[in-house]
Amino acid sequence: MKSGAFFLIILLGLSVVSAGCIGGSPQGKATQTLIVFHAGSLSLPLQQLEKEFSSYAEKNLGVRVTFQDEASGSVKAVRKVTDLGKKADIVAVADYTLIPQLLVPNYTDFYVLFATNEIVIAYTEKSKYANEINSTNWYEILAKPGVTFGFSDPNQDPCGYRSVMVMKLADLYYNKPVFETLVEKNTNIYANGTHIYAPREIEVKGDKLVIRPKETDLTGLVESGSLDYFFIYKSVAEQHHLRYIILPDEINLRDFGKADYYARVSITLGSTGKTIKAKPIVYGVTVLKDAPHRDLALKFLKFLLGENGRKVFMENHQDFLNPPVAFGNVPEELKPLVKVEG
Structure with a gap:
């Protein structure tokens, strides 16, 4: 092969690679990691929902999403934020009252009741x-x-x-x-x-x-x-x-x-x-004020509170509130999916 033809092939190959990156191929998409502190009993439904949201986000939002989940008791999950100063995007607890008791108003200004249990x-x-x-x-x-x-x-x-x-x-x-x-x-x-x-x-x-x-x-x-x-x-x-x-x-x-x-x-x-x-069991979720990826976290919460979340929770044998009930300064994008109280 002549040297000129060889260099032409190399240049064409580089052009294809560059075009792929500029065109927004999966290799060129930005990756964001959402940090989720959650109750241990939410582990399986959240894992399934996160997988579905990752696929949705890559196709519809142009971003690769990964999750850093930390499962624990809900009191411990909240205290990671209030006592240890750890950063998280989302806190999801098995007793919603922990959010108004311990996170409002310093760490969040809204929360949503979304699931039940026994x-x-x-x-x-x-x-x-x-x-x-x-x-x-x-x-x-x-x-x-x-x-x-x-x-x-x-x-x-x-x-x-x-x-x-x-x-x-x-x-x-x-x-x-x-x-x-x-x-x-x-x-x-x-x-x-x-x-x-x-x-x-x-x-x-x-x-x-x-x-x-x-x-x-x-x-x-x-x-x-x-x-x-x-x-x-x-x-x-x-x-x-x-x-x-x-x-x-x-x-x-x-x-x-x-x-x-x-x-x-x-x-x-x-x-x-x-x-x-003692009270009927109701789960709660919020996005923190200083969430590292607050906009994306709200999109995930919207995904959770909609039909996708309802389907996943029912598949995992957990009843979902219809509709979820929200309190506080509820973000506009969530309002169509919830009943706003107080």
Whole structure:
């Protein structure tokens, strides 16, 4: 091959590469990473939704989107922002009240209620008395010698403080000392009437009870057979194909019509000093004021609150509010998707 022809081929090749970059090929698109602090129980639906949004953003917004997810208990997720000064774009929690209590007005000026859940007791066929436990005798089974159970840390995770409030509500519903038998005898968490106190440093007595930072940390222990039962959200039990006991509506924190009944029980958390009343389970989400990629984060939130998000959450066995309910200085692009309150 003559040298002139060789150099012509090289030049043509470079021109094609350059044209591809200028034309906005995937290799030439900017990449932005959204940082999401979220409840552990949101891990699976968020992972699926993030994958779908990444594809949508590349096709429609001209940007490559990656996600840096940090799953934890919701209290811990919020305290990463308020106490540790960590940067995030989105905070999604299993108890929406944490946002107005701890993030408004310094860190955000709006939030959206978007999903619900309920507390169940999950187990496998390997759990002791798996063929005997039901919605009327569960507290007796958990109290049996040799049976182990768990819940997440009330100071870090709403599923934890909801679990202990469920056991106090069980006192009222069954007229039995469920809370004393299962909680007070096994930890330093205690109650005065229907008000529960969770010390900043929770101590576990004996080997009957296991407490972990977030509810999903207990899933593997039950799946492996090293733990018999644990208190968990129904959606997580479904996602992991676990057996579970449906608790009566008077104690499972699912029924909005029983909000006044639930509110008879409350808990003070040593981690925050805040007192929380038992209430129907509602998840909340916000975009922070100083979000590194605020505009893109709002686009993702719009994606979550629309039909895409509703479909993904229903596929992951979690009920979605219709419509989601928003409070505060709600961004204009979200208003068509939500009911604005207050």
